[in-house]
Amino acid sequence: MLAPARVAGAEFSPRAATVTLADGRTLSAPLVVGAEGRGSAVREAAGIGTLGWDYAQVGVVATVRMSRPHGGVAHEYFLPEGPFAILPLTGDRASLVWTESRKRAEALKSARPEVFHAHLQRRFGDHLGEAVVEGQVFTYPLSLQLAERLTGHRVALLGDAAHGVHPIAGQGLNLGLKGAAALAEVIVEASRLGEDFGSEAVLERYAAWRRFDTVSLSAGMDAFVRLFSNDNPAVRLARGAGMAVVNRIGPARRFFMHQAGGAVGDLPKLLRGERL
Ligand SMILES: Cc1cc2nc3c(=O)[nH]c(=O)nc-3n(C[C@H](O)[C@H](O)[C@H](O)COP(=O)(O)OP(=O)(O)OC[C@H]3O[C@@H](n4cnc5c(N)ncnc54)[C@H](O)[C@@H]3O)c2cc1C
Known part of the structure; x- marks a missing residue:
């Protein structure tokens, strides 16, 4: 592990991938995994x-301290501007994910604490x-940001570098963990068989495993955003019913609830609690 370090660029040749760090150091490996979020330099x-x-x-996003215990319960209000989620943290604290239009969000971020508090309390109930x-x-x-491919020659993408979805149902991290576990399993199995785990043939197994789940979940989240960030009376009625x-x-x-927990579909061993 090299930390802190920043990847500045990467090159891919038939036999190895080379990563250049911002401080000028270079590293070589059979495979580079791009897992640096939406702005992935490796991608x-x-x-x-x-x-x-x-x-x-x-x-x-903000952390709040509450005057009453949250009892470990998460709340999500579907408001016309977007969802307002209160996610329990340790103690009587919670993480807020408050979705707003761009203009209102900027105003909120730069608002005086008492103004922010007044808006917050109105939504908080x-x-x-x-x-x-x-x-x-x-x-x-x-x-919504989906990589056109999950893999390339000596490169695999993981987490938000591969798929950035709307946080409406809190699925981004789940999706990333499933991808990490699937990639680890593919690499370990290929190594055991003496295969070159950076080759496209091996990496395609990871892509094939994760492609459908990634695209279907992203499409599902997108439909959720359209259904729930909507003030059309007919949509509101159908949604409520x-x-x-x-x-x-x-x-x-x-x-x-089970779907929202993310433990569905063809789960990799690590997510089933099994050894690789
Ligand atoms: C407002 C909001 C609320 C969310 N709520 C939820 C939720 O409730 N539940 C949920 O499951 N998901 C949620 N998500 C999504 C979740 O945060 C992401 O899916 C998850 O963080 C992705 O993890 P990641 O490791 O792929 O990327 P990131 O978390 O983006 O981490 C990438 C890391 O790479 C580093 N990095 C970047 N560039 C370089 C570089 N060039 N060299 C070296 N390092 C680099 C960054 O510093 C960072 O540490 C939410 C997202 C948002 C925006």
């Missing part, structure tokens, strides 16, 4: 483009008591 160096679109929404912001407020522009039905039917509710 760019590999010439892998991205597809997607901007949601014209910004995620305002009374049942969780008073919420006081702790630390800095961050903003993240929200978009659908939510009420799911809430009343135990198996349906458990199905959606």
Whole structure:
């Protein structure tokens, strides 16, 4: 492990990949995994483009201390501007993911603490008591960003470098963990068989395993954003009726909770708690 270090570029030749760090050092390996988030330098160096679109929404993220215990329960309100999520942290603290239009998010970020607090409390509701912001407020522009390919010659993409989705259902990290576990399994199995694990033939097994799940989940999240960040009365009515039905039917509710937990589909061994 080299840390801190910053990847400045990468080159891919038939026998090895070479990574150049910002301090000028170079490293060589049979495979480079680009896992540096949405702005992946490795993805760019590999010439892998991205597809997607901007949601014209910004995620305002802050930590709040609450005057009442949250009891480990997460809340998400679907407001016309986008979802407002209260995610429990240790103690009586919670992480807020507050989606707003770009203009309003910028205004919120630069608002005086008392103005921010007034807006926050209005959305927060009374049942969780008073919420006081702790630390800095961050903003993240929200978009869908999918890499055109998950692999290339001596390169594999992982996590947000491969797929950046809207946080509406908190699936970004799950998707990244599934990818990491699948790639680890493919590499270990190939090594055991004496294969070159940086070759396209081996990496294609990882891509084939993860492609469908990645694209279908991204499309699902995109549909969720359109359904829930919407103030059309007909859509609102259908949405409310659908939510009420799911809430009343135990198996349906458990199905959606299980889906949201991410432990579905063809799970790699590491996510099933098994050794590689
Ligand atoms: C507002 C918001 C709320 C979210 N809420 C949830 C949620 O509730 N649940 C959930 O599952 N997901 C959520 N997500 C998504 C989740 O944060 C991401 O999917 C996850 O962080 C992706 O992990 P990653 O390691 O692929 O990328 P990142 O978390 O982006 O990490 C990339 C790392 O690479 C480093 N790096 C970047 N460039 C270089 C370079 N050139 N050289 C070396 N290092 C570099 C960065 O410093 C960083 O440490 C949310 C996202 C947002 C924006």
